[in-house]
Amino acid sequence: MARQATSRWRLWVGALLVVGATAYLMGTAFHGATTYYLSADEALARAAGQRESLAVRVRGRVTPGTLQFDAVQSTLRFVLGPDETGAPEASARAAVAPGPSGAPARGIDVVYRGAPPDNLQEGSPVIVEGRLRAEGRLEATQVLVQCPSRYEADR
Structure with a gap:
């Protein structure tokens, strides 16, 4: 039982890291594309x-x-x-x-x-x-x- 909880917790942390990294990369790319002159x-x-x-x-x-x-x-x-x-x-x-x-x-x-x-x-x-x-x-x-x-x- 404890092993399943640990696995589930790691899965959530991994998913949050992937979502966070993707959001960061999209935000920086969008900022560069919208820079005006x-x-x-x-x-x-x-x-x-x-x-x-x-x-x-x-x-x-x-x-x-x-x-x-x-x-x-x-x-x-x-x-x-x-x-x-x-x-x-x-x-x-x-x-x-x-x-x-x-x-x-x-x-x-x-x-x-x-x-x-x-x-x-x-x-x-x-x-x-x-x-x-x-x-x-x-x-x-x-x-x-x-x-x-x-x-x-x-x-």
Whole structure:
């Protein structure tokens, strides 16, 4: 009789551990999938009050004339500006957001160590993930190029 009670107790503990582990894994996977992104101005505003770097996911466009890739050091640099196709009010706020010196910010300086995405171009809409420092530099861990929502034929 005591042996059956012990076996039943172990079965319940094992089942609870499996259910708990499954719930934890689903919760962490769901959290990662639902993480949204900030606009360039929202990210700069959040980082301005921080002493330490801030983990962010930021959406914007590669500012034309700023895209540079150093193949020797495998370092990609560009300025992430507001995405004009996104919310128009966000673009207006980004134009007047104060930079580190108090002057209007031009965008976020992005530094990414690694090979650039194949379809990355100046003016491309991108989502950049990484750590944003208070001075406005984003040390990227991932650069994702967004595909256009529709393709138009050449005329």
